[in-house]
Amino acid sequence: MPKIMIIEDDPAIREELGLLLENEGYRTAAVADFSDVPGQIQGAAPDLILMDLGLPGRDGMSLCVDIRKASRTPIIFVTSWDSASDELRALSLGGDDYITKPYNIPVLLARIRAVLRRVGGQAESDTLEAGELKLHLTRGTASAGEKSVELTRNELKILAYLMGNPGQIVPRADLIDALWDSQIYIDDNTLSVNITRLRSKLEEIGLPGFIKTRRGMGYQL
Amino acid sequence: MRLGEFLSDRLDRLLIQGTCAGTAAFFLWATGTQPGVLVILLLSLLLVFIAFHLTDFFRQRARLQELNAILDGLDQKYLFAECLPPARKLYERRFLGLTRRAGQAMTEAVSDARAAQLEYREYVERWVHEIKTPITAARLICGHLEGDIRRRLTYELGQIEGHVERALFYARAASPERDCVIRPAQLGEIVSRAIGTHRTLLIQSGVRVETEGLDLCVYTDEKWAAFILGQLLQNAARYRGTEPAITISARPLGNQVQLTVADNGIGIPAHELPRVFDRGFTGSNGRVRGGSTGMGLYLCRKLAGFLELGLTISSEEGKGSAVTLTFPAKENLTKL
Numbered sequence: 215m216p217k218i219m220i221i222e223d224d225p226a227i228r229e230e231l232g233l234l235l236e237n238e239g240y241r242t243a244a245v246a247d248f249s250d251v252p253g254q255i256q257g258a259a260p261d262l263i264l265m266d267l268g269l270p271g272r273d274g275m276s277l278c279v280d281i282r283k284a285s286r287t288p289i290i291f292v293t294s295w296d297s298a299s300d301e302l303r304a305l306s307l308g309g310d311d312y313i314t315k316p317y318n319i320p321v322l323l324a325r326i327r328a329v330l331r332r333v334g335g336q337a338e339s340d341t342l343e344a345g346e347l348k349l350h351l352t353r354g355t356a357s358a359g360e361k362s363v364e365l366t367r368n369e370l371k372i373l374a375y376l377m378g379n380p381g382q383i384v385p386r387a388d389l390i391d392a393l394w395d396s397q398i399y400i401d402d403n404t405l406s407v408n409i410t411r412l413r414s415k416l417e418e419i420g421l422p423g424f425i426k427t428r429r430g431m432g433y434q435l
Numbered sequence: 436m437r438l439g440e441f442l443s444d445r446l447d448r449l450l451i452q453g454t455c456a457g458t459a460a461f462f463l464w465a466t467g468t469q470p471g472v473l474v475i476l477l478l479s480l481l482l483v484f485i486a487f488h489l490t491d492f493f494r495q496r497a498r499l500q501e502l503n504a505i506l507d508g509l510d511q512k513y514l515f516a517e518c519l520p521p522a523r524k525l526y527e528r529r530f531l532g533l534t535r536r537a538g539q540a541m542t543e544a545v546s547d548a549r550a551a552q553l554e555y556r557e558y559v560e561r562w563v564h565e566i567k568t569p570i571t572a573a574r575l576i577c578g579h580l581e582g583d584i585r586r587r588l589t590y591e592l593g594q595i596e597g598h599v600e601r602a603l604f605y606a607r608a609a610s611p612e613r614d615c616v617i618r619p620a621q622l623g624e625i626v627s628r629a630i631g632t633h634r635t636l637l638i639q640s641g642v643r644v645e646t647e648g649l650d651l652c653v654y655t656d657e658k659w660a661a662f663i664l665g666q667l668l669q670n671a672a673r674y675r676g677t678e679p680a681i682t683i684s685a686r687p688l689g690n691q692v693q694l695t696v697a698d699n700g701i702g703i704p705a706h707e708l709p710r711v712f713d714r715g716f717t718g719s720n721g722r723v724r725g726g727s728t729g730m731g732l733y734l735c736r737k738l739a740g741f742l743e744l745g746l747t748i749s750s751e752e753g754k755g756s757a758v759t760l761t762f763p764a765k766e767n768l769t770k771l
Contacts, residue, residue, distance in 0.1 A: 224568050230575030237578075268564075294567035298616040298658060316571040316596055319578055321631055387586065387638075394634050397627055399644030403678065 216330055217241040219260035221251060221277075222292070223269050231264070238323060248272075252280045260287060262330055267293035267300065275307055282308040288333045290325065292317070320395050342377045344435055347421060349373055361419035369412045371396050372405075376425065376435050385432040409433070436496050445488070456480050513541050552609065559606040563599055570596060586639065593635040597669060600632075601730055604662055608734065611741040617768060620657045622685055622694065623649040628657070629664035633672070640672040640679060647684035653692050653762040659738050660760075663746075664696065666731040667758050671698035673727075674720050676755070690764030691745075697757035703750040711748060712736040743768060 218240050222228045225246075232242045243258040245251055248271050255263065263281070267274040278289055291304045294315040301312045310329050313322060342349040346358045354370050355362050365373065375392045376384055386405060393400055400408070409425065416424045426434045442449065460473050506515050516538030522528035570592060577588050607614050626649055630637065637644060653660075664683075671681045676699055685694045703711060707718045714733040721727030732748075739746040745761030 224572060226572035227568065227575060230572060230578070234575055234578055294564040294571070296658065297614055298656065315567045316574055316592070318631060318634060319574065385582065387582075390638055391634075394630075394638060397630075397646075399630060399637070399642075399646070401638075401641045401643040401679075404643055 215239050215241055216261035216334075217243060217258070218326070219255060219258055219263045220244045221263060221265040221269065221274070223248065223266060234319065235326075240326075251277055252284060255281060255287070256284065262326065262333075263287055263289045264292055264326075265289055267291055267295055267304065275303060278304070278307045278309060288329050290329055292322075320391060324395055342374060344377045344380050345424075347377070347416070347424065349377060356416065356419065358416075358419045358421050363415045363419050365412070365415065366408075368393070368398050368400065368408050369415065371398055372408055372412060376433060380435050383428050383432050383434045389433065436492075436499055438492060441492050441495070442488070449488075452484055513538060513545060517542075556606045556609055559602060563603040563606075566599055570599070586635070589635050590639050593633070597633075597636075597665075598728075600662065600665070601728070601734060604659075604734055604738065605730065608737045608741070611738070615656045615659055615741060617654055617656055617742070619652050619654055620660070622651045622653050622692065622762075625653075625655075625657055625660045626664060626683055628661040629668055632661070632665050633668045636669060636672050637681075640675055642672050642675060642679045642681055644668075644681045644683065647682065649683070649685050651685055651687060651692050654765045654768055655742050655744070655762055659742055660744075663735045663738055663742075663744070663760065664694075666735050667696045670731060671696065671700055671756070673724065674698075674700045674702075674756075676700050676753075688761070690766065692762040694760045694762065695757055696760075697755060699755040702752040702754055702756055703748075704752055705750075708748065708750060712746075 218235050220228055220231050220235075220242060222231065222244070228244050228246070232244055235242050243260060245254055247254075248269055251269075265274050265277070269277065274291060274293070278291075281287070281289065288310040289308065290311045290313060291309045292313050292315060293300070293304075296314040304312050310333070311325055313325055340351050342351065348357045349355075349370070350357070351370070351374065354367070355364050356373065357363070371393055372389065375389060386402065390400065390402070390405060393405075413422075413425055416422070424435065428434050456477060460477055463476070464470070464473055501520070505518055505520075506512060509515060509518065516531070516535040519531055519535070522531050574589065574592055577585050577592070580588065623646075626646060630644060668681065672679070678699070680699055682697045683694070684697075685692055687693075701720060704719060707716075710716045711718065712732050712735070713729075715729040716733070717727040717729040721729065736746055739760070743763045745763075746758070747761075748756060748758045750756035
């Protein structure tokens with residue numbers, strides 16, 4: 215898994231961010247002593263740097279210039295200073311993204327994934343599989359055996375999220391949260407409608423009861 | 436200054452001069468001066484008086500016009516006394532001296548107030564940025580919690596952020612040119628930025644958001660526009676009806692772009708509609724539900740004014756409200 219280096223002077227955020235990223239499966243390293251940050255970065259050799267702008271001693275911008283002299287490691291600035299000129303400057307100095315505090319956690323994770331994907335040049339797998347079901351993301355179809363069916367964008371995202379968490383019970387609220395990340399802004403009722411349609415489409419290709427409802431808890435594949 | 440008012444202003448002098456001339460003529464006549472001589476004398480006196488007063492009139496009028504022009508040409512009118520040409524007459528000199536002293540006192544008071552306001556603004560900005568650190572930490576800590584409690588706390592944190600954000604923009608609105616950068620922006624990005632900021636509130640309010648035709652470019656400050664949009668989204672979520680839905684749609688209108696945020700909420704009574712952009716106006720809905728500050732739409736109008744955005748609202752009680760933002764055409768922007 216990629217290694218993420220956290221450069222942040224607030225101890226609570228440093229610690230919590232570390233835990234969050236580790237729970238997401240990343241390896242982490244944190245800078246707690248701000249005397250020789252470029253040296254520590256070289257030592258840790260991270261795949262991505264999350265950096266606060268307002269650091270003790272020297273600010274993140276000049277640090278960024280220093281880091282850029284030695285490496286191309288992507289840098290995401292995370293800061294509570296949200297002026298447009300800061301953002302422009304940070305990006306022109308070699309930052310890869312700029313996120314303002316307080317951030318929504320799903321948004322932060324999505325931006326980290328996006329930067330890593332962009333830098334790594336690795337395309338995400340185009341098909342997802344769960345049991346007999348194959349989901350073709352770019353074509354927007356689901357297939358089982360010989361049969362195949364077209365899905366709407368909403369249905370595709372719902373199924374992809376469920377297939378990303380196979381066997382687990384996915385609470386409706388988590389599912390809605392994940393859909394909002396993909397700019398599908400639906401409510402509970404619309405989710406039910408979509409799930410119903412999705413189920414009947416899966417039935418068409420011979421997979422009735424593929425999505426199970428766990429009453430009061432959520433859905434499960 | 437007209438001749439009539441000038442003369443009536445110096446009626447006292449005219450009367451004294453007339454009386455003196457009359458008395459002298461009577462005295463000369465009584466001591467045996469010939470009437471012909473008297474007439475010549477009086478006529479020449481009259482000519483001298485007329486010439487004197489007329490010269491005075493024209494001189495004063497020219498002087499006043501000059502001062503008027505100076506005042507009109509000044510951006511900061513209170514600096515008038517500093518820019519005066521030297522006075523020719525003792526009385527005017529003294530009088531302008533007093534004006535200058537008064538003006539200096541005013542200039543000092545103004546610059547003190549300016550400095551205090553700037554200091555306060557800077558403090559608010561600093562405070563806002565500082566408070567964001569613990570809010571961020573709290574959000575991350577919330578990640579350890581499960582399910583409902585996490586969602587409720589995240590919701591409350593979102594409320595805190597909303598208030599903090601309004602305080603920040605309120606402070607910024609006092610001198611917007613320092614922060615506002617107008618450049619081309621994708622409308623879709625502004626909208627998803629605003630929705631992203633308020634997603635917890637929207638999701639928990641059970642709101643469905645539909646977007647339509649947002650693939651347009653506008654000339655604006657992305658952050659400010661997203662803030663305005665955010666206020667509209669918060670209002671739509673707060674004053675929602677059953678099965679709440681918000682439609683955000685855009686369409687080009689000549690070189691302008693119209694963005695409409697429409698909801699199916701409880702709506703605003705017609706008689707309150709003209710006042711919703713007033714500072715501190717909460718309306719009957721706000722009073723019934725509580726938690727309304729009357730600042731959201733006021734700030735929207737203020738910031739929209741600076742971004743040269745058109746801002747209109749329509750509403751029907753029980754049916755919903757629609758706010759339309761009209762983004763100006765690039766050519767019409769004065770601040771680009």
